[in-house]
Amino acid sequence: MKLRRRHLLLTGGATVGLGVLGYGGSVAVCSTSKTVTAKMIRPLFVAIGDILEPEIIGRAWLSRIGTRALHTRIHQRTDLLAATLIPDPAQRRAELSDVIRRDFARDETEVVENWVVSEAEAIIAGAWVS
Amino acid sequence: MFFDGRQQSGLPETDYDLIIVGAGPAGITLALELESLGLRIALLESGGQEYDDDAQRLNEGRIEGNDDEYDLQFSRLRWLGGTSNHWGGHCAPLDSIDFERSPGGGLSGWPFGRTELEPYYKKAHDYCELGAYRYNAAELVYGDTSGFLLHDNDKVETTVIRQSPPTRFGEKYSDRLEQSANIHVWFWTNVITVRSDDSGEWAETRTLNGVNRRFKGKAVVLAAGAIENTRIVLFSNQQGGTRLGDEGGLLGKCYMDHPSAGAGFIHFNRPVGDLVYWSDSSAHADEGVPLHFVLRLTEAEIAKRNLLNFQYYLVPFADVPQKVRDRWRAAKTGVTSLKNVAKRLLGRDIPVIGTPRTFSDDYCDFIANADAIAAVQAERIFAQPGHKRVLLRFESEERPHRTNFVALDPSERDALGMPRPVLHWATAEDDLAAIRETVQVFGNIVGAAGIGRVQLEDHDDDPYWGTTTAWHQLGCMRMAESPTSGVVDANCRLHGSNAIYVASGAVFPTSGRANPTLTIVALTLRLADHLSERMQG
């Protein structure tokens, strides 16, 4: 009987503990990844001045795809991520301009609020307003 | 020689080798081209040598659908020279792709390729006073393409529209027609019906003062413009219980124009200097023929994406703040109200959209927006070309749709007793969607070139999307080898007739993007060759 109660307590405790740990861990990891993403993409904002109507485009695009998809898209775009690592802002801006032009050349574009924008532009504008 | 068909007597016999109905660009070209064969030719013209109200009124008819800034009465003209008395003179041949693609919807395309028309295009240049038959933009600027927005590449190119003076065919060729011994121009002579039987080809005519005549020929050529040609054959079938050209139920169907409007803007990264596209550019070909430059997608790109053929005129545009846009909208409302006021005064019908409107609604709307109308007109006159952004004004191919058609009005007749025409025309949703897609493709090209961005004009909300006519009336008697797929055959002979032919934009199976008159004249010259062989054979 005693053994069984201890067992029961142990099992219950472990379950609750694991749950708390799991949940807490997940919250921590998720919030760090958001923060990491936010920190990571900040260098992209040097290109904001080159995007026409970034606020209108950013808001419209974000409300179309949602924040989660924005994060996924950012992580899929290795060319954008690579650009974030360029320390010199002028060089980074030039690289981003090339990335955007390559999008246009590959038809990776969308019409957002009647503007024909490249996917990279939409991502940067979306991240900027988020 | 000229004759007044209203006279009862003292006129020649009405038995001819060839009867041509209508003295516009097509009819005049055909008569002059065949003159040297010595054939006896009757050129029957509804009007006289000058404008006349009563004759012009014979053009009245209804448009169901896209009647914005468009009416049947003044989109065609009824006197010697026909509609060339006020055409704009912009000319270009159709593109090869227009002949190569079938238009879909179970309809056939052109029964021959562009090479078939090449020699006739060259000759048509003389009739339309267009100089050399050259359309390569880069060659025409001697390789100095610094005024091009984009370098020609596999996706996009700059091309040329040549400017005819514009040739007023009546004025230009009147003397030759008058002096010709074997061309008889019968003025004021309206063809009501045509008939084809074993004894020959017939045209019944009537004048506004009630003189009826019957003309007989070895061939009759309808050259009265797309809508009138169609009306004559529809009425002939109705009167005679025949089905000339209508075995496939296509007579009158597949009317086409070149839908035209503002598609979007290019916003440049930095102001651009003088480019060849600006309307005040003074580019000329060697022979002094003015040139207009337009942008278009290459044929390979159009084919790859299965888009409509189109061309963009680039119109420099001043920056437009919201309050100016509001003013445009107000001006548009004001102009529509003014039109409604005029229609009411003339006793015309006004389509009811939403809540019915009264005379005072329209009148007060016009008064309330009169200042905006004045301001917008003043802006148009005084605005300096801004080079930070340009409007992309498109003229697009329109697919042949059976839902766009010309029919006889069941209740309204003209002064000659002919049913008036009703044109059912609205740009189809899929065509608008295709036009929109081309703007996005173009936006991709502009973005890839790093020169700016393209902003589409909002379909529902913006004044520039008011798709309207380019004044090109085409289709209704489409050309196809088989009588069930078209109305005329590859020689432009009306299916089911012995020798009734059509010289007109009515026979186009597809419209392409080019202004049509050069092709109408080229097809007429080709028909002249065919008739010459037939008559001499």
Ligand SMILES: Cc1cc2nc3c(=O)[nH]c(=O)nc-3n(C[C@H](O)[C@H](O)[C@H](O)COP(=O)(O)OP(=O)(O)OC[C@H]3O[C@@H](n4cnc5c(N)ncnc54)[C@H](O)[C@@H]3O)c2cc1C
């Ligand atoms: C405002 C405007 C601008 C244009 N600009 C251009 C341009 O820039 N480029 C271009 O390529 N095209 C342009 N066009 C189109 C051009 O005018 C036509 O393509 C051309 O005139 C067609 O020639 P057609 O001989 O077939 O017909 P039409 O010119 O219409 O001539 C038909 C003739 O037939 C006569 N007729 C009619 N019914 C009868 C009857 N029952 N019996 C006897 N005679 C009859 C008429 O009186 C007329 O003289 C424009 C048209 C308009 C309205």
